[in-house]
Amino acid sequence: MKVLVTYSSKTGNTKKLAEGIFAGIEVEEKVIMPMSEVTNIDEFDTVLVGYWVDKAAPNAEAAKFMESLSGKKVGIFATLAFWPDSDHAWQSLCNGEAIVKENNTVIGKYICQGKLDEKIIAMFEKMPADNPHAVTEEKRKRYEISKNHPTSADVVAAAELFKEKLMVYSGC
């Protein structure tokens, strides 16, 4: 069994999560690379794929990559700016799962917070109060908290989940 950990990451959150998962999974043959560098998917029977959430779904590069997967065991991980225990987070993960589940076997999924780009926060700060993206005190506090994410606890939890799933579902 050969495992590929691959990810799409604009500001580094999902990359950090991917690297922690890669370090934590106990398999003999494993490879990590950004999905833009994946050329021969045939050599892997298990793919752990990571994306950042864009409007409650995988970002475009990741969605395209996930659509191309077939006949694999697939683990899905993602980062988003909102709370990880929200309906929005779960939906964002299930929307990724929906892309792969017809043609693959989904072995697990994980989502956690990832800090929102400072440039986007600055843009939101300029929005009028009636705009849904306008910054409130609650949001300001959440943005501050999310600056620490993914935390080492997030990364350890993701790595543990996939290590255990691989032990059961991929014969490692």
Ligand SMILES: Cc1cc2nc3c(=O)[nH]c(=O)nc-3n(C[C@H](O)[C@H](O)[C@H](O)COP(=O)(O)O)c2cc1C
């Ligand atoms: C265009 C855009 C759309 C986003 N949409 C969402 C969203 O729908 N929900 C959410 O919680 N976060 C959203 N985010 C925040 C990112 O998903 C989050 O900050 C993520 O951790 C970024 O990961 P990266 O550092 O790997 O690029 C969005 C960010 C951008 C730039």
